[in-house]
Amino acid sequence: MTSSSSPSSLLFVIVGSNEPLFEVDLQASSQPISDAATRQSYFVLHSALDLVERSASNQMYLKIVDKVNQQQVSTFLTAGNIKLMLLHNVHQNKSEEAIRQFFQDVYELYVKFSMNPFYAYDTPIISEAFDTRVRALGRKYLS
Amino acid sequence: MSQFLSNSTILDRPVGRSQRSAEQNVSLSAFSYLFSEMVQYHQNRVDSVSALEHRLEAAGYGVGLKVLELLAYRARDYTRQTKLMNMLQFVSTTAWKALFGKAADSLEKSIDHADEFMIVDYAPITSTSVSVPADLGGLSVDAYISGIIAGMLQGAGFPARVTAHTVEEGDRKKAVFLVKFSASVMSRDATIIG
Numbered sequence: 001m002t003s004s005s006s007p008s009s010l011l012f013v014i015v016g017s018n019e020p021l022f023e024v025d026l027q028a029s030s031q032p033i034s035d036a037a038t039r040q041s042y043f044v045l046h047s048a049l050d051l052v053e054r055s056a057s058n059q060m061y062l063k064i065v066d067k068v069n070q071q072q073v074s075t076f077l078t079a080g081n082i083k084l085m086l087l088h089n090v091h092q093n094k095s096e097e098a099i100r101q102f103f104q105d106v107y108e109l110y111v112k113f114s115m116n117p118f119y120a121y122d123t124p125i126i127s128e129a130f131d132t133r134v135r136a137l138g139r140k141y142l143s
Numbered sequence: 144m145s146q147f148l149s150n151s152t153i154l155d156r157p158v159g160r161s162q163r164s165a166e167q168n169v170s171l172s173a174f175s176y177l178f179s180e181m182v183q184y185h186q187n188r189v190d191s192v193s194a195l196e197h198r199l200e201a202a203g204y205g206v207g208l209k210v211l212e213l214l215a216y217r218a219r220d221y222t223r224q225t226k227l228m229n230m231l232q233f234v235s236t237t238a239w240k241a242l243f244g245k246a247a248d249s250l251e252k253s254i255d256h257a258d259e260f261m262i263v264d265y266a267p268i269t270s271t272s273v274s275v276p277a278d279l280g281g282l283s284v285d286a287y288i289s290g291i292i293a294g295m296l297q298g299a300g301f302p303a304r305v306t307a308h309t310v311e312e313g314d315r316k317k318a319v320f321l322v323k324f325s326a327s328v329m330s331r332d333a334t335i336i337g
Contacts, residue, residue, distance in 0.1 A: 058222050058225045059223075060223055078212060079215030079299060107216065108158070115153060129152045
């Protein structure tokens, strides 16, 4: 893969008010992604954050908020301003409906998880059960 | 080595289909007992009234953040509040009903200050069974509810200072939660159209 082509990646990140709370690579491929590709993916995701902050819509699902080269960032904003963000590639052709379903199911998972009185809101999520289920949702809707 | 008989986690439990599911309700006596224990716990660890109120507010804050997410999810319309008045309506009706079984008695706007609003409740469950001795002066255990309101507003992006006051009205008392929004909230709200 030359350095000019954009990496094919499917990255899902949950971002709180100060820091990322959860990250997972939903790509099913077994080939390891190069370091440069991963850094670029994170950069695109985080620069899209600025655009999310400025959106005034009262809808939670914000669809595609940023497009860089071939990469697109879709975002879902919860009531507490927690951002669920998905980085995907144009070539992957994920339908908006599939992404919406994915976000809605992860949102439900997130709300349930935050009901745990031992989980401090807006802190990193380190539950294995949560991680497994998000990956399962990724396989169900996005592959 | 203990045996875990089930593999279900909190992620499997239902989170409540509607806002009126009766099985979600907790008895007032259970709440009063727990709350009284919590107040006593904090009371033993502070040496001033304001520190006690501060701790109660901090306890309510965490509740507010989570209740906001839960109630927004239960509404099932995947929308969030972006306008100030809508958010205040959400707090004084939807949130109040879910937490206390009825909507707040009134939501008022201050005449003197554009950034101040009042949520009034005639019988807040945190203080109906509480009597404050004279040496604790102006203590209001409703600070817990102030914390809940503050948490909800902060989480939704409307930072505000919330304080609880007991006001005499004729022959009865009412609790007034004074909400003072930060300047950033007021200026942002002026720019949003709709």
